[in-house]
Amino acid sequence: MSVVGVDFGTLNTVIAVARNRGVDVITNEVSNRATPSLVGFGPKSRYLGEPAKTQEISNLKNTVGSLKRLAGRVLSDPDVQIEQQFVSAPLVDINGQVGAEVTYMGKKEKYTSTQLVSMFLSKVKATASAELKLPVSDMVMSVPAWFTDIQRRALMDAAEIAGLKLLRLMNDTTAAALGYGITKTDLPTGDEKPRRVAFVDIGHTNYSCSIVEFKKGELTVKSTAYDRHFGGRDFDKALVDHFAEEFQTKYKIDIKSNGKAMVRVGAAAEKLKKILSANQQAPLNIESLMNDVDVQSMMKREELEALVEPLLQRAHVPLEQALAEAKLTKEDIDIIELVGGCTRVPALKERIQAFFGKTLSFTLNQDEAIARGCAFSCAILSPVFRVRDFAIHDIVNYPIEFTWEKSPDIPDEDTSLTVFNKGNVMPSTKILTFYRKEAFNLEAKYAKPELLPGKINPWIGQFTVKNVKADSKDDFMICKLKARLNLHGILNVESGYYVEDVEIEEPIPEEKEGEKKDDKKDPDAMDAEPTKTRKVKKQVRKGDLPIISGTSSLDQTKKDAAAEQESAMIMEDKLVADTEEKKNELETYIYEMRNKIDDTYAEFANEDEKTKLKAKLEASEDWLYDEGEDATKAVYVAKMDEIRAVAGPIVQRYFDKLEEERAAQRAIEEAEAQKKREMAEAARAAAMAQEAAAAKDEEMTDADAAKPDEIVEPESK
Structure with missing residues (x-):
């Protein structure tokens, strides 16, 4: 049985596996530790991961990226319109869900974002299986903390289509926090002050900050804040826009009119940005960019920082928001841990360090920390591995409310209730009570749509409660519904049942003073006294209520x-x-x-x-x-x-x-071997004979030594 953790990124995906000796990040078929999150379509087959990246420039209109950010979206969403700038294949509407139109095997085909994600997850599954030499099914995958119910359900559906069982959808920064905490042996215990760590994750498209408290064997997320459009690609875009203007003036070419040229400049800009993180200046050279024109340029780090200054001015916002929601100050934070590839940008590190006024920590691998945390989580949830117990207390990022139809028999009834508030612990279960005489519906939605990413529909699901009827006295049925926000961050009304008020007798607990007086009584006399009881009404479960659920999940x-x-x-x-x-x-x-x-x-x-x-x-x-x-x-x-x-x-x-x-x-070798054996045997026999002769000589010498000396007497005259 496999234990796999996946950091599903917008640009690249990292896969980690748990083994007996720990957690390893695995390499793909070309020995890279990160696989491009791309799906391409060709005349004969698909290109997934590395092959998709290889043929991207020659097959732009049939290559789809930004898979994660398209999941659970609609075409009209402004966030999707932003993604179209970074996705070369045309995005289309497919039955209310965004998808891509591509040419596959000579035909025009349309695939929804859920299908596209499932195709890429099939590649992830194959890569992990090839490494482990085992079939892969169980997996924990990371998602941004700002993902809503509909986006999380889309990823769950995609995983199921790919033949995977997601044991947990885990927030990015929570996964990094688990990877940090589970290996620490010096965490506070008992009543000691918890260790407070700010996890700052800046990746290709997303900037998140979580404040996490650690105690021995557990972590508690206090707050999470984010900027959904702040990451490495925004730095790249600033560079591409700068070079587009420069090449227009210098070489009289308009790269924005040529898709291939834009992709090539984008790749060169990304490489340039990485070089400038370690050097003060770097060149950019691209041969035959377009119209057979070779381009050259030079960029200094100061120039890049000037270009991205509008971005850098936003760097403090998620940090301030995270502290405010956690009700903490900068001084309360013990460690600032940075993860994500974009945190290598010197100017960003300087802004974050200046904000907290403390030295930054880089004890985690910036590119692989989230995948490792997911693998640890998978190992904890899997029966295969024995892992140190580590409790994870994540939080609800958007308030969720239930609304329902007003009962004609209860004219002043409230028809809405916020059941899960922002900041509540997740997973979490709440019991809702309704008094009804007939079947009824309730609807779950996000209470504050303005907090949601883009223009995501705040609707979560509709639930119909069946078999509700009045009792013999035309009284209300007391209906109990179990609403659960599970560890994936997905809401369901899991079960329903009805109860009846039943009058029962229960013993009255004696008061403390009375207990003191009774201590002096004779025990036999106490036994003789009857136990005092009282009649109370209690709700007793009488039967189940079937619930029909309608959610955004695929049927x-x-x-x-x-x-x-x-x-x-x-x-x-x-x-x-x-x-x-x-x-x-x-x-x-x-x-x-x-x-x-x-x-x-x-x-x-x-x-x-x-x-x-x-x-x-x-x-x-x-x-x-x-x-x-x-x-x-x-x-x-x-x-x-x-x-x-x-x-x-x-x-x-x-x-x-x-x-x-x-x-x-x-035959020669056998003859030589036989000859050697015979010679060895002869040598052994000679040695044995020599030993025997030596032993015989020794015996004779001993015998001579044992004879008495002869006495020669003189002859008599």
């Missing part, structure tokens, strides 16, 4: 159809990849055989066989670069088999000769 039929379409497209992509592989194999085989026929295989073929094989190779090569340029997988395999049929006998003789040589070599 199961649509999800199943989209999943089936996605599976078919995956198979098509795989077939195209396999076909390309077979084509490359055939090309490689032709070149390999041509080189070997006059070299390696020369002595194993007669002239007639050589001529025949060369003719076959030449014919196959001519076919491959002519009509065989766009053949099927089966045709490439058949062509390979044709060449092998001609070359087979020659290659077989070569391998037979190799086998003979190997057999002869093995």
Whole structure:
């Protein structure tokens, strides 16, 4: 079972996996630690991730980016109109949801933002599976804290279409906070003052600041503030606009009239910005930008900072807002932790440090901290890993209210109630009580639409409560509804039931003074006294009430159809990849055989066989670069088999000769080994004989030493 965390970014996506030795960020098929968040469409297959980035300039109108920021949106949303500046494919309306119109396999096709996200998540799933060598299903994914219910549901639907189970949609800064806190062993405990950390996350498009309190084994988000249109791409855009004006004057070319030129200048501007983060000045050179014109320029860091000064002047706003909502001052913050690629910009770091008046901290990996935090969260939620318990208390970012129809029997009834206030802990459950004699509807929506991003519909869902009826005395049914804002930040009315007031007797708890007096009584006398009781009314659950929910989530039929379409497209992509592989194999085989026929295989073929094989190779090569340029997988395999049929006998003789040589070599090696064994055996036998002889000599010496000295007596005369 897999444990995967995904930082789904506007520009790039980072994937982290939990393993026995910890959390690792994995690389994709070209060994990059971040995968471009792009989906492209071609004449034969799709391009997902790296391949989409490779063909982006040559296939602009069929490449879609900003996937995350399109999810759950409508075409008329002003935020979507901003995104169209950064998405080269045309955006269109598809049944009330924004999507893209592209040319795929020679036909004009329209795909909703949910489908486009699901396509990219299929790529994420495949990348993680290839690394882990396991099927991937469970995943935790990050989202900006300002995402609404409809946007979160769109991502949940996209994940389900891609065959993934999202265990949690986690706010970006909360994920970074978890990655920070779970590895710390010195967090305050008990009644100690909590450690307060400001997490400042500035990525490609979004600037967020969360104030988080840490204690041993838990984190509590106190506030989150954000600027949804402040990030790396805004710095890039300022540079592109500057160079567009410069090139218009200097080279008389209008890059804004040429999509490819704009993308190339955008890529060069991004690279220039990164160089200027570490250097005082940097050049920009682009060959044949448009109309065969080469462009050159030079930029100093001071010039870049002057260009983005309007942005830098907004840098303090989310910080002030986060402190105000947390009811804290700058002095209350212990650590300011920065994450996100854009926090490398020196001018930004200076503004943030000047605001807090404290040294900034960079203990987390700026590009990978959020993905790691998501992987930790996935490990906590997964039964596979044993992870140190760490509680996460996130907050509600927008107030949510319920409205309902007024009951004709209760003329002065309120018809709305704010159930989840901004700043409430999430996940959270509330029980709503209604007095009704018939089925009724209630609606959930955001209480302050002006706080929502762009022009997102504040409506969340409608819920119809069934099987409500008056009792035998024509009295109200007391209906209880369980409303839950779950750990994804998604609202549902999970269940309903009705209760009845029942009169029951319960013992009266004795007063404390009475208890003191009773202590002096005889225990037997106390037992003899009857227990005092009182009658009270209590609500007892009597049965369930079915609830019909209507939300922005796709219905199961649509999800199943989209999943089936996605599976078919995956198979098509795989077939195209396999076909390309077979084509490359055939090309490689032709070149390999041509080189070997006059070299390696020369002595194993007669002239007639050589001529025949060369003719076959030449014919196959001519076919491959002519009509065989766009053949099927089966045709490439058949062509390979044709060449092998001609070359087979020659290659077989070569391998037979190799086998003979190997057999002869093995025989020589075996003989040598046998000779060595015999010599070793002989040496061992000689040594043993020598040892035996030495032992015998020693015995004889011992025996001689044991004989008594002979006494020679003189002869008698």
